[in-house]
Amino acid sequence: MKKQIKVGVAGCGYWGPNLIRNLRTLSDCNVKMMCDLNPARLQHLKQIYPEVQTETDYPHMLNGINLDAVVIATHVRSHYPMAKAALLAGKHTFIEKPMADSSEHCEELVEIAKKNGLVLMTGHTFLYSPVVRKIKEIIAAGDLGEIRYISSRRLNLGLFQKDINVAWDLAPHDLSIILSILGELPLTVNCRGSAHVTPGIEDVTTMCLTFSRQRSAIIHSSWIDPRKVREMTIVGSKRMIVYDDLEPLEKIRVFDTRVERPPHYDSFAEFQYSYHYGDMYAPYIKQEEPLRTECQHFLDCIKDGKTPLTCGTQGVELVKVLEASSESLRRGGAPVDFSQADNNYVIGESPAAVVTTPSAKPFRVRSVGRNGKARSTNHKASPAPVNIVLTTNGNGHANGSTNGNGNGNGAGH
DSSP: OOOOEEEEEEOOSSSHHHHHHHHHTOTTEEEEEEEOSOHHHHHHHHHHOTTSEEESOHHHHHHHSOOSEEEEOBOHHHHHHHHHHHHHTTOEEEEESSSOSSHHHHHHHHHHHHHHTOOEEEEOGGGGOHHHHHHHHHHHTTTTOSEEEEEEEEEEEOOOOSSSOHHHHHHHHHHHHHHHHHTSOOSEEEEEEEOSSBTTBOSEEEEEEEOSTTOEEEEEEESEEEEEEEEEEEEESSOEEEEETTOSSOOEEEEEEEEEOOSOOSSGGGOOOEEEEEEEEOOOOOOOOHHHHHHHHHHHHHHHTOOOTTBHHHHHHHHHHHHHHHHHHHTTTOOEEEOOTTOOSOTTOOOSSSOOOOOSSOOEEEEEOTTSOEEEEEOOOOOOOOOOEEEEOTTSOEEEEOSSSOOBOOSBO
């Protein structure tokens, strides 16, 4: 019998139980402990998984039961201090999206993982979906021609967050897919939104990204829509794809539809657009749960010493895009010039090294104001190391106090 990897899961609120369920189905995984500061949640999960130990003390989980790896599914503001503590304790670490609350914190985590030879993985689950893999296969075969633009809608009523806006909550799914399909980081990012329910926290946003070769992407995110929508349209010069994740069977539909302009004409009267309407087909896709594939990939990377498909570096770059969107929101939707100078990896590929680290240069975005003048924002060096002290507030959620700038919260997101 092969050796099992001992795993602890921190955060048993919304998403943590899904991770526990999938990890327990894997033969090479031993889920030893579930950690949360809400005793009621732990009691409920203990009834479902009686063999798994429960704990409200996160430091004890890290240091008291000889774990190999830790999975963190807590509020975003606690990702950094909890992941840092796990890495410093010598644990391979999986962090749900987004990786942390700032690119500075993400880069520090990548550096710690590299220094200690540990696997650091971020939960961009849709890149493990057979549907997204099929879309990339169709595009790589040239069936769509040149990608012109991608439009995505991720809408629902709730779940409202208190520490991040809807772009940070929902857009990472779409961003990870778009960046993987286009294979590069955006040139500019601009974002507009409104806070209708909680002052200062946008519950509806529209993010626009521009890429090389006149390609673009639009991401509409909302917590206040009456219907749940999970839809992405990919428009190519030859064909188009509509991806509806809520469809039970035909999640991908390929439309043989396009518009063409005449190659030569002598007068405006001779100019006529040509509209092509062909067939639609829905390719067969084998159904499998992306989260299970993602969990297995994490274990495989630990065993084989490989870099995850969604490694820490991928998490850094996605958070930088989110930071640029926040900067644009503060400027009323003004475009932010997203520097690609430090991009030293290919999105969606797995380098041979255990952990790939970005350049040590500080992240810099240049926002272009309405007066045409450029303004720069520097993200300085990472703050001093922090010590985590998790305590419980009146509603059973975790509060973290630190000696640096990290804020902890052990409740599930």
